[in-house]
Amino acid sequence: MLPDVRERDMNLKEFDESIRRVKDFPKPGINFYDITSILTNSEAFGYCLEQMNLWIDELEVDTLLAVEARGFLFAAPLAQMRKIPLVLARKKGKLPGKTWCEEYSLEYGTDVVCIQQEDIAPGSRVLLIDDLIATGGTLKATAALVKNQARSSLAGYAAVIGLPFLGYEKHLDDAPIRTLINYQGE
Numbered sequence: 001m002l003p004d005v006r007e008r009d010m011n012l013k014e015f016d017e018s019i020r021r022v023k024d025f026p027k028p029g030i031n032f033y034d035i036t037s038i039l040t041n042s043e044a045f046g047y048c049l050e051q052m053n054l055w056i057d058e059l060e061v062d063t064l065l066a067v068e069a070r071g072f073l074f075a076a077p078l079a080q081m082r083k084i085p086l087v088l089a090r091k092k093g094k095l096p097g098k099t100w101c102e103e104y105s106l107e108y109g110t111d112v113v114c115i116q117q118e119d120i121a122p123g124s125r126v127l128l129i130d131d132l133i134a135t136g137g138t139l140k141a142t143a144a145l146v147k148n149q150a151r152s153s154l155a156g157y158a159a160v161i162g163l164p165f166l167g168y169e170k171h172l173d174d175a176p177i178r179t180l181i182n183y184q185g186e
């Protein structure tokens with residue numbers, strides 16, 4: 001479902017046009033939604049931050065957790081705007097100190113995501129942020145770290161782009177999902 005767009009914001013067509021598509025990347029058959037073209041368009045980037053900021057209030061969030069690498073770009077300015085902690089979920093081997101890690105499957109492979117044990121205060125209410133949700137595997141694994149290891153609760157899942165035809169809703173059924181734009185197929 002496409003989101004409502006307030007009149008003073010970008011309209012949905014303009015926002016859609018700000019997202020570059022790259023066919024057959026990183027593998028044949030994948031239609032890649034490239035958010036770097038949002039970052040070079042300050043109106044589009046600002047629209048993302050403004051809308052995500054509303055989700056922080058709506059979902060009563062006190063901590064942001066961003067997924068490597070493209071989730072960082074949206075979560076970092078938001079965390080600073082709202083003066084709330086930003087926790088990084090990174091691929092295995094990138095974070096120093098004690099970590100919790102979880103393996104997951106991707107649309108195009110498998111990977112391992114980790115967070116630092118000291119970074120989330122137990123009892124936090126965490127919004128997970130990424131650029132795009134495809135199968136939901138990345139966010140599901142990250143959510144498991146928040147709930148089972150960090151003993152915190154999940155306020156929701158947030159991303160710029162959703163690809164619901166890849167089935168993420170069935171994997172992320174334990175908290176609200178928020179996306180700015182959804183694509184229904186290739």
Ligand SMILES: O=P(O)(O)OC[C@H]1O[C@H](OP(=O)(O)OP(=O)(O)O)[C@H](O)[C@@H]1O
Nearest residue numbers: 068069070106107133134135136137138
């Ligand atoms: O919903 P899923 O099927 O899990 O897929 C979505 C994930 O895939 C992409 O990241 P990728 O693993 O390509 O890493 P990158 O951001 O570091 O390039 C994207 O940025 C999401 O994190």
Ligand SMILES: Nc1ncnc2[nH]cnc12
Nearest residue numbers: 031032033034107132134
């Ligand atoms: N189709 C896609 N476009 C961009 N990032 C992705 N991550 C997983 N699938 C993707």
